[in-house]
Amino acid sequence: MQKKHERFPKLYISPKVAPYLFILPFFIAFLMFQAFPILFSFFLSFQKWNGMQPFTFNGLKNYIYLFRDKIFWWTLGFNLQLLLITIVPLHILSILFAVMLNSSLIRLKTIFKTLFFLPYITSAAVIAIVFWLLYAKNGLINILLQKYFSSVFDFLNIRLPIDFYMVWPDRNIFVFSLSFLLIWKFIGWNIILYFTALQGIPGSYYEAAKVDGANWFQILTKITLPLIKPMMYFAVTMSVIYIMQVFDEPTILLSSNVITSFGGLTMVIYLFNQAFTHMNFGIAAAISYILFFLILAITRILKLIFKER
Known part of the structure; x- marks a missing residue:
């Protein structure tokens, strides 16, 4: 009787190697997106580079500047x-x-x-936009200050509306x-x-x-x-x-x-x-x-x- 051939042969992985294969994707991602940028930025801090031309060693000049x-x-x-x-x-x-x-x-x-x-x-963008409207010269905060506290600010010699920016x-x-x-x-x-x-x-x-x-x-x-x-x-x-x-x-x-x-x-x-x-x-x-x-x-x-x- 002829044996049926498996479409995909079984791959034997040693029990000692298998755990490392499971954590390998994490280490690849860590090296690419964490370790490399950290090391490259440290190298870059001693270089003069505009993103286009070759690197020029600058020593401590960047820090001195x-x-x-x-x-x-x-x-x-x-x-x-x-x-x-x-x-x-x-x-x-x-x-x-x-x-x-x-x-x-x-x-x-x-x-x-x-x-x-x-x-x-x-x-953060939504919060900043809300506060941008509140802090405007014709915004809610200045309207309330002018309506209820104008005499206090006149006494303090502070001109309304306040420029919060x-x-x-x-x-x-x-x-x-x-x-x-x-x-x-x-x-x-x-x-x-x-x-x-x-x-x-x-x-x-x-x-x-x-x-x-x-x-x-x-x-x-x-x-x-x-x-x-x-x-x-x-x-x-x-x-x-x-x-x-x-x-x-x-x-x-x-x-x-x-x-x-x-x-x-x-x-x-x-x-x-x-x-x-x-x-x-x-x-x-x-x-x-x-x-x-x-x-x-x-x-x-x-x-x-x-x-x-």
């Missing part, structure tokens, strides 16, 4: 100022709202959590406008993080504290905050990473003429302009590594602040 560039220091200052005025109120409000949601005083907690979380899942040379107004947008967007995400951490605290701790006569402030500072410190470190670190790399919101809020008139606003916008407006890819790569080490230093400081004692 940035440290001598006034626009670089301006964008760095803007980023740090935005970070400071956003991080503190964002996480204070997030913790307070999370504590309120965790208490027995608030009902319909799921609805409140959903409402708080909606801005986070909304597109004033960036240069006085950048203070816009940095607060952008900060308010970021707080509104990310407060829901942080509330959920802190609420999750609060759910992990045993109720017996609070009951014992109340028996000992502790008030709400003592409970908050002696029990709640110390026990959610790991989550605070994670949440603040994630906020730092995003704020230091913010790009979409200021780009949409401000016209391209305002941003390009002095080279940039945030460090990432400055990086983008160097790469795709001036075609200085070497300088752009150097900015990315300076930003990386700056974020690394800030997260290291945060680790020391939130270190368990």
Whole structure:
């Protein structure tokens, strides 16, 4: 009797080799889309390259150029100022709202959590357009200020309507406008993080504290905050990473003429302009590594602040 030939011969794979074949696609994707861009950008930070001509070794000239560039220091200052005025109120409000949601005083907690979380899942472009309409000279905020608080602003000698987009040379107004947008967007995400951490605290701790006569402030500072410190470190670190790399919101809020008139606003916008407006890819790569080490230093400081004692 003639044997039937199989259409596809069986391929024997050693049990020792099979696990590596399963993880091989991940490593190929990682090398192509993660490792290679990181290593190439590091190489590029020491080169002069416009994307068309051959590479020219530039040594440390790209970094020296940035440290001598006034626009670089301006964008760095803007980023740090935005970070400071956003991080503190964002996480204070997030913790307070999370504590309120965790208490027995608030009902319909799921609805409140959903409402708080909606801005986070909304597109950054949509949020920026909404705030662009609110911040306009004939927008809702200026209309309300002129209708109900005009006498207060007259007393303070502040002319209405307020230009919320004033960036240069006085950048203070816009940095607060952008900060308010970021707080509104990310407060829901942080509330959920802190609420999750609060759910992990045993109720017996609070009951014992109340028996000992502790008030709400003592409970908050002696029990709640110390026990959610790991989550605070994670949440603040994630906020730092995003704020230091913010790009979409200021780009949409401000016209391209305002941003390009002095080279940039945030460090990432400055990086983008160097790469795709001036075609200085070497300088752009150097900015990315300076930003990386700056974020690394800030997260290291945060680790020391939130270190368990």
